[in-house]
Amino acid sequence: MRPHYLTPLFSPRSVAVVGASDTPGSIGQAVFANLLAGNFQGKLFPVNLNHKVVAGIPAVASVRQINEPVDIAVVVTATRTLPAIMKDCGKKGIKAVLLAKEFADSEQLEREIINETLSISRHFGIRILGPNVLGLMRPVAGFNASNYTSKVRPGNLALVSQSSALCTAMLDWADSKGIGFSSVISVGNALDVGFGEILDYLVADNFTQGILLHVHHIHDARRFMSALRAAARTKPVVVIKSGRYEDAVTGVTHSSNLVESGDVFDAALARAGVLRVDTIAQLFTAAKVLAANYRVGGKRLAIVTNGIGPGVLAADSAYSNRVELAKLSDDTLELLNGVLPRNWSRGNPLDIIGDASPARFRTAVKACLDDPNVDGVMVIFTPQAGTDHLTTAQLMIGLQRESSKPLFLSWLGDAKVSESRELFSKAKCAHFRAPEYGIEVFRNLAAYQRNQQLLLQTPGPLEGKRADPDVAKARKVIAAAAKDGREILSERESKEVLAAFHIPVNPTKLARSAHEAVKLADKIGYPVVLKIDSPDIIYKSDVGGVELNISNEATLREAFDGIIRRTRQARPEARIDGVSVQPMRKRRFAREVMVGVTHDEAFGPVITFGAGGIAVEVMHDRALSLPPLNDYLVASMIRHTRIGQLLGAFKNLPAVDQDELADVLLHVSEMVCELPELREMDINPLIADEQGVIALDARIIVCPPRPDLKRYGHMAIMPYPSHMVVCAKLNDGTNVMVRPVRPEDADMQQEFVRNLSEESRYNRYLSSIKQLSQSMLVRFTQLDYDREMALAMTREHKDGEEMLAVARFITDPDNEGCEFALEVADRWQGKGIGYLLMSALFDAAREQGLKVMRGEVLAGNKGMLKLMHKLGFSVEPHPEDRALTMVSKSL
Known part of the structure; x- marks a missing residue:
C-alpha cells in the first residue's frame, strides 16, 4: 500500500x-x-x-x-x-x-x-x-x-480528543501516573479531518498499541464505524463520551421516546468491538490492562481474601457492577475443604482466615484459576499477624504468569504493603488500592470481550436462507403515502409493509361505514376489534379510537359510531379514512413485546426490543442494536431485557416460540437495510406464545432518502453484500459460487492456504509461510465491506464447501483506488477461475466508486501476466524491485 x-x-x-x-x-x-x-x-x-x-x-x-x-x-x-x-x-x-x-x-x-x-x-x-x-x-x-x-512522555498509547481542555487534563493525569503516548491528537471542531481518518492512520502506525478516544459528537458515522471496527480488530480501543444526553433522539413513536442518544452511542461502540468508560481514571486503567493483553472469557469472578469484611464489600461492589460471583465446582470445594482451615467461608467470597500464609493464598487462588466456572480472580490481602505481604505478592506474580485467566490484586493498607505494590508495578500486574476499582476493570474486560464477539458479526440484509421479502410491494405502499404528502402510514398500510417482509400480522380490513364493518366482521368471525383508521393519529387509544372484544352486530354498530364521534371531538383536524376491522386474538399464555425502529442523527437506524403493551412506557425495558442483525445479535438483545427473562417456561406458562420471535427481529433488520425510507416504526404489541408470534398493532413513519445515497448508505454498518452472490460454471463444467467472504469462512480460508504449493504461497505472500497467522486470518475474513472486498469462489462437495480461489481488494485511505490480490488453488488453475473472479472484483470496485485498481505480480509469473493483459491491465516494470511487475487498470 x-x-x-x-x-x-x-x-x-x-x-x-x-x-x-x-x-x-x-x-x-x-x-x-x-x-x-x-x-x-x-x-x-x-x-x-x-x-x-x-x-x-x-x-x-x-x-x-x-x-x-x-x-x-x-x-x-x-x-x-x-x-x-x-x-x-x-x-x-x-x-x-x-x-x-x-x-x-x-x-x-x-x-x-x-x-x-x-x-x-x-x-x-x-x-x-x-x-x-x-x-x-x-x-x-x-x-x-x-x-x-508540560512534559508528555513517549509511549505506545495514542490519545485522540475532541476537547482541548479535557485533553490537557488527561495529559496531566497521565504524566502523574507515568503513562506515555505515541500520538496526542486534538481534533477540535473537525472542520475537515475527523475521527475516522485519524483512526485509519493509527491502525497502521507501528508505534501505537492502544487507542484512547474522547468523543463529543460524530460527523460521519459510517467512516467512524468502519475505522473504529478496523482498529478494534488489531488494537485495544477505549472510548470516553462527553455530552451523553445533549443530542436526544427525537421522534413520534414509543421506540424513539424510549431511546437516548447515549444509548445509541453505546450500542455503536459495542458493535465496533471497543470499550466505553465513564471516567478519565477508568480510561487509562482500562487501556493499560488491555494493552498488557489481559482478557477474560466471561463475567464470573472469584474473590479470595484473608478478611471477610473486605471480601463482602467486594462482593457488594460486584453486585452493583453486575459482575457475577462464580459458583465454585464441587471438585474445587472438595479440594479446598481438604487444605484450608475448618472455619473458611466454604463459598465465594473465599475467606481463607486472617493468618493466611503465602502458601495458603497460593493454594486457594490456584484452585480458583483452575476451576472452569471461574473467569477471573480478585485477591484481597489484609496485613495481619502471621501474614507475609511480600512473599504472597511474589507467589501471585508467578501464578499470573502461569495462567491465562486474569488476577486482580488489592493489597490493602499503605506503608506496610508499599513494597508489594512496587513489585506488582514492575511485573505489570493489575493491582489496585481498593478492590472496587479492580472489579470495575473486570467488568470492563467482560464487556470488552462481549463487544469483541459483536465485532465479529457481519450479517447480511437477507440473513440465511429465509424467503426473500417483497421489497417492491413495500415500496409501493410507501410511494402511495408519499404521493398523498404523508409521512405516517396508517396501521393498515404499516401491516402491509410488515407482511411484505414475512412478519405475521393480524389481518386488518378497512370499513368506511358501519354496514361495511358488519359485513367484514361476518366474514372474519366474531369477536372482532375496531380501530380508527387515520394517518394523522399515532396512538388510537388516546382519542378513544379502539373497541375490543366486540361479539355481535348491534354492539359493532354502536362501537363504530362511537369511535368516529370520539375521534372527531378529540381531533377535528385529523383525516379519517374509516374504521379498521380485525380479529380479536385471545391467547392464554401470550407475552406482549415491542419491536421498533428509531433514527439517530449520527448513526442512522436503530432497532429496539423490549416489553410491549401498556408496560412499554412504565417499565422502560428495552435493548437496542445497530442493524444489520443476525441470530447472535438478536439473542443478545433479547437476553439483555427483563421481558426476555419471561419468555421461557415458568410454572403453568409454556415457553414462547423464540425462533419465531427472533425471525421477526431479523425481518425488521431486512426492512431497515432495504428501505432507507423507513424512519421510525413500532410493532406494539407483538404477541408471542408457544404457537408463534403475531403483530396486533403497528405504525411506520417514512421519510424520502437523499437522492445521492449509495446502496445501504443510510446505515452506519455496511451489511453483508448478498446481492454480489452469483452462481457460475467453470470451463470444465464445475458448478461454482462466487460470494463475498464472511467471518465463518476462517477455517475454509486456512485450509485453502495450507493446500497451496510452497511456490504459490511464496508468490502470494512473498514468504515461506505454511499457514496464516491468527491476525492475518482475522484480517482476511472479518471484512468491512465499505472499504474492502474479498470474493471467494467455492463449490459444494461431499465434505461441505470448498474454496477454489479468492480475490480481494483493499481501498486506499483516500478511497480513490485500491490494491488487489488473487489466489487460485493449484489444482484448479487454467479453468477460467481468474477471469471470472477478477471480473466480479471489478464490478465490486466500481460499485464502491473506485477509480483505479493496482497490484504487483512476480515478473516470472507468466500465467498471471497473461491474465492481466487479457483483463485490460497496463503492465510495467516495478521502479524499485526487478522481481516484481506493476499492473493497473482504470475503472
Missing part, C-alpha cells in the same frame, strides 16, 4: 509555523518553542510578517518564500488571515495544515471566513486538522506542535 495520505500531517519531515513568535505568552511562541525543545529531527521554518528572525532562526514573510518542500503548515495567526495563508499553502504545494488556535466560530463573520478557508483548502487538496485544537504531538518522534506547556 502507498503511504497514508495523512502522513504529511502526522509524520512530517518539514514544518512551517505561520505566526511563529518570540513574544512571551503568545501561542506562536509556545508552539515554536515546543517544536524546538522536542528535538524534532525534521526542518523548521518560522513564518512571520514583522520579524526576520524567530528564536534565532531566519524567518520568512510567507510560506511561498521557503525554498524547500514543506509537509505541514502550523497556523497560529488571526482568523482574518486564514484565506490568504491557505492560498499561499496551496500554491506552495503544502498538503496539510494544523489550525493550532481557538477561533470564535459563533461569530457570523468568523464562520464565513472559516468556510472560505475550507473551500480554498479543498480546491488545493489540503487537509486541515482543527480549528479549536490544543495541537498535535508525536512524542515518539519528538514532534510537539502544540501550546501544551
